[in-house]
Amino acid sequence: MPLAVVVEKAQIDRPRSLETVLKAASHFSAPVLGTALSILIGLAGGAVLMAAFGHNPGHAYASLFKGGFIGTFEIASTLARAAPILLAALTFTIGVRARMLNLGMEGQAYFGAVGAVVIGGVLTLPPVLHIVVTMAVAMVFGALWALPAALLKVWRGVNEILSTLMLNYVALFITTLITVNHLTGPGTGDRSVKIRESARFSELVEFSGLTYAIVIAAAACVLVYLYLWRTKPGFALRLTGTSPDAARYAGINAKRIVLLSLIGGGLFAGLGGALQIIGRPPLWVLRVDMLNVLNLGWNGVAVALIGRSHPLGVIPAGIFFAGLLSGAKIMQLEAGVAVELVSAVRGIIVVALAIPGIIALVRWRFKR
């Protein structure tokens, strides 16, 4: 490359004035500011609720954040809770980026968990390979369950919100049926066989449930980001999401994007379901009624909305969300706030945080 071209290119890439720098800064700070504002509103709402029930909100919040984020064990258990949720959030994120409201992560996570038990609990494989194959198969299971909704959309134009949502219930019954009839061990009618040792992540901080699953989950977020922002198919997916008409004129096959976003999304929900079983010591079993994975997908939607449906945004959002889950225990114990009230306060904070994401989503999806 001639030197002149390199210099010219560098000049183009470099911010040319203070104005550009400020613009870029506000581009990143606006969501952060918005989120901070949402947190404040959420905290205020929760404080009003707790004060109404005669609790001291200051004490309660102190224990909530202490329990979620202060201390090795607290941080470890927060990260442990976050890992599977990040992956479910990623599923929603990928969908949104392609203008698909995929709500099927719940059922896809059930299938991922079942896939994990099939490989991790039933097959015998050498240690590292076993974990890898278990995760891979779980991802395929998740993706396969995304297939019906994706095909219905491509072939018959069936609204994916409805199909993915409804298929979650179908998934619950199918996975329960499979688990009850084929995956339970002797004397364990209500739970699957245990995951074999070779397919388990080992615990990093005793009793916290923290494993390298969090690294896998965060790496998946980064990979999805790189794919969407640094590759051609990723660009096509995002272009379809932001300006479907432009994408069509650019010759992008919309049906391919539907398949890519739904099925690709399913991979991560499946992995999330699997990590809930093989990545969270020390029980290593799946309940036949999917109790372990229940609500994983919905928590993922909340996290994706808090993270503004951005694959990197879901990382802090997921950790914050999981911190609220961990901190809730301390709030119950230390501040004596009733479990039901804790859930309500957590709900207010989460909803407040998700509102900007919801507004953006509604504007985006339904604008003509």
Added chain:
Amino acid sequence: MNHVLDGKGVARTVAIALVITFTLAGPGLFTAVDGLAQSPGEIVIVTGPPGRGDLGFIDLMFKGAEEAQRDFGFEVRHVLADTPEDYVPTISVVARRLNVKLIVGVFDSLEPFTILAPRFPDKNFLLIDVTPDRYIPNLLGVAYEQHKGSALVGALAALLAIHYDMPHVGVVFGKPISVLWNFEIGYKWGVDWAIQWYKFHFPDQFADEPATSIVHTPTNQRVLYEYTNTWSDPAVGDVSATAMFGEGAVAVYNVAGGTGLGINTALERIRDEQGLEMGPPFGIGVDANQDWLTPGFVITSMLKRVDISVYEAARLIVEGKFKDVTASEGSQAILGIGTMLGGKPVTGVEISDLSQLDEFIRFGQQAEEIQGSRILPAPPDEIRAKVIEMRGSQPAWIWDALAELKLQIQRGEVVVPNVWTQPALESWRRIYG
């Protein structure tokens, strides 16, 4: 995406939010961790979602803990584990707390308690309705003699069938797990005992019983039963119970948790359709006292006194005897009719009578407060009057027979089959159907 962030609105919102948060939360932020030392200790109850408000097991644990709070000054805390994976981290947080004296859990806590109890030797762990497979000095598991309680209500149901000349008694089960087999055979055995008792004490009447009476029903057809495969679907329970009442069951026993509450909806419909004031037909409650749910139509309830177990465990801690009792029981206590714990009689199962009615009407009122919806079907006085009238309308010999069976069980004069395995279940089903 950033339209929400424009203009003065933001500043105003921030200001309002800050003011609210700090006015309410400010003082507490700086006085957060004092005020702990006065309490004699905490009882922490660990449950999965949804927690309180089941009118059964979970609420009974709280009832016992709150009575321990009243009498011994314990503080009661509830902590929720969101998923099965969540139990170990959650309970380890609980066990780390200085002031925690007793941690109580049900079936889902079995493995977590077994893992954690040895690591927190100065904390006491109590498992309800399940026992660990080995002795752990600070972990006490309590199992209940539900087969004996079921035998009592089975006998009562059969005696009612004799009195009202009806051919069957019924029972609705949840999922086919071994503890329910224990209920099933106990119930069927009780039915048989009652018919033998009647034959022995009233030989003349026995010979003259009309054709529809249960005494003429073949032994293997007396009990109508169904495993519904669910714990939480009252509609399924309703269908099942309605069919049994239709076939001539005088009473249907609930061994299906929330599903079994469908027996009550079935009874209410029959009551309204036929304009009945009271049964027959009857329902039989389970775990907690459910006599007040459909007043006049629930003849009794087979109580698992989970509340008493929690209360007694708290008492043992106050007296410094928890670990002694755990050692003498080998971590596996069995509570039932006329059983002892730590040298003191502690009831595990019993069938309800009027003595607990008020206690459990209050229990229902409390659940109303928690759930914020109406649970009591009528004012407490009306419920009480109705239940007393219903019980008084049954002949005295039925209650005499029941007292006799209770005594026989207590003295070991009869042995109620204690069935836990498939082969045992099948061999008893060959006799009782």
